[in-house]
Amino acid sequence: MRFAAAAEAALACGWRYTVVSGWHPYVQTTLDTLASQRRPMADPLGLQKQVLAQLAQGPRPFGELAQMTTVPVVGRAAILHLLWHRSVGVDLSAPLTDRSVVHRSTPELGRPR
Structure with missing residues (x-):
C-alpha cells in the first residue's frame, strides 16, 4: 500500500515513480572503484591532460x-x-571494463580538476 500511495502522490505532482528492488551485481564494485578517486589528486606527470587530449579526438x-x-x-x-x-x-x-567507452563530458556536467 505504501508504494501505491507514493505512486499516486508522484502522479499528482506530475513526477515519474519507480521502485528499485536491487542493483545489478556490478554496480557496488563500480561505485567503490570510482569513489576511491574522489579526493584531490596531484598530477605531476600531466596524465589527466594526456587523457583529455586523446579524448578530444573522440x-x-x-x-x-x-x-x-x-x-x-x-x-x-x-x-x-x-x-x-x-x-x-x-x-x-x-560493468566498467577495459572495453568501456570513455568520452569527454559536456561542459555543464564536467568540473575541471
Whole structure:
C-alpha cells in the first residue's frame, strides 16, 4: 500500500515513480572503484591532460586510453579520477571494463580538476 500511495502522490505532482528492488551485481564494485578517486589528486606527470587530449579526438575504450598515457598504470587512476569528477563519462549501465567507452563530458556536467 505504501508504494501505491507514493505512486499516486508522484502522479499528482506530475513526477515519474519507480521502485528499485536491487542493483545489478556490478554496480557496488563500480561505485567503490570510482569513489576511491574522489579526493584531490596531484598530477605531476600531466596524465589527466594526456587523457583529455586523446579524448578530444573522440571516444576511446578505457584500456586503450590508459595505454596511451606515459604511465598506463597511473593513467588508469587518472581516468577514474576524471570519471568521478564528471570531466569524462562512461556508460555505467554495464560493468566498467577495459572495453568501456570513455568520452569527454559536456561542459555543464564536467568540473575541471
